[in-house]
Amino acid sequence: MAVAEIRIELKKGVADPEGQNTKKALELLGFEGISSVRSMKFFQVELDLEGDEAVQACEEMCRKLLANPVIQSYSVQLK
Amino acid sequence: MENNGVKRMRPEEIKVCVLRIEGTNCEEETHRAFAAVGCSPEMVHLNQLTGHGAASARRSLEDYDALAFPGGFSAGDYVRAGAIFAARAKSALGKEIKDFVVAEKPVIGICNGFQILVELGLLPATDGISDVPTAALFTNDSGRFECRPTYLRNESRGKCIFTKKIGRGRTVMFPSAHAEGKLMSADRRFVDRLEDNDQVVFRYVSPDGRSAGYPWNPNGSASDIAGICNPAGNVLGLMPHPERALDAYTAPDWTRRHKKEGDGLAVFRSMVESLSP
Numbered sequence: 001m002a003v004a005e006i007r008i009e010l011k012k013g014v015a016d017p018e019g020q021n022t023k024k025a026l027e028l029l030g031f032e033g034i035s036s037v038r039s040m041k042f043f044q045v046e047l048d049l050e051g052d053e054a055v056q057a058c059e060e061m062c063r064k065l066l067a068n069p070v071i072q073s074y075s076v077q078l079k
Numbered sequence: 080m081e082n083n084g085v086k087r088m089r090p091e092e093i094k095v096c097v098l099r100i101e102g103t104n105c106e107e108e109t110h111r112a113f114a115a116v117g118c119s120p121e122m123v124h125l126n127q128l129t130g131h132g133a134a135s136a137r138r139s140l141e142d143y144d145a146l147a148f149p150g151g152f153s154a155g156d157y158v159r160a161g162a163i164f165a166a167r168a169k170s171a172l173g174k175e176i177k178d179f180v181v182a183e184k185p186v187i188g189i190c191n192g193f194q195i196l197v198e199l200g201l202l203p204a205t206d207g208i209s210d211v212p213t214a215a216l217f218t219n220d221s222g223r224f225e226c227r228p229t230y231l232r233n234e235s236r237g238k239c240i241f242t243k244k245i246g247r248g249r250t251v252m253f254p255s256a257h258a259e260g261k262l263m264s265a266d267r268r269f270v271d272r273l274e275d276n277d278q279v280v281f282r283y284v285s286p287d288g289r290s291a292g293y294p295w296n297p298n299g300s301a302s303d304i305a306g307i308c309n310p311a312g313n314v315l316g317l318m319p320h321p322e323r324a325l326d327a328y329t330a331p332d333w334t335r336r337h338k339k340e341g342d343g344l345a346v347f348r349s350m351v352e353s354l355s356p
Contacts, residue, residue: 011265014217014263015220017218017219017220017221017222018218018222020222021222021223041158063211064166064170065158065162065163065166066158068159068162068198068212068215069211069212070212070213070214070215070263070264070265071215071217071263
């Protein structure tokens, strides 16, 4: 049994309107000195596998559904 | 009738599969669009094609002559717009859908349906059908849902079977309603290659037919592209909704234009003509 944390982020150079709009909203609320806000997705997956097998299964999930390789990169970390 | 090995059909013989899953919500309009041009459309849930449910409800994709992925949303558009519909369709029906496309049967994806076709690797498919997406329909530059009439110029030089009844260079009005419609690719020559292959079908323009940026282009799409087809021309994906422009009276300027019908009908009529000239 493993708990995997999967992080999906936008590749470098891909504009991030959600992050930019969130930054603007935070500044409107009075927060100062924010140099950037980036949006990303985070999934926690519990699965009946261990170690490398669990990581490989999660990477397969990223390739098949969770990430679009044109705009997104992924990373998998076991907790 | 056979003509050059291609079966010629009467419009009512054309069976159209309007495919939906949980959360699809433009299947009624899409069904109506195909019925309005004389076809025999049917709303089919993905599960009906994968052997689930009662025997009387089961269907086979190969029994249909055309396939439509309607717009709206699907599976809550969690993960990414259209991603869950595409992943489920691919795992359950990947080969059947691929065979359908390779047989050059007509396939249209509207809005969420376009996002699904891109996620399936069926568009742009410039180098053939791909296992992973080679393009993305990403969040609008404005960062919000953009919903209004949009003007589109027919850019097809003749390959796309869905625009043959719309003159090349003619401007039509279909409504747009999406938050993720910005067509992108990692390939620097993406737009050039689409142009070379006659795969650019619609571009967003101003009402007088010129390239004019936001707000006429609602999402910041590369080179103002609103719709593309595959290299063979039988698969069309577009963000705006032709099925919401069937009647003259739903156009915002209907009192001034005096048209008999909405601009969207021509898309469906073109498909019928390609099967039953």
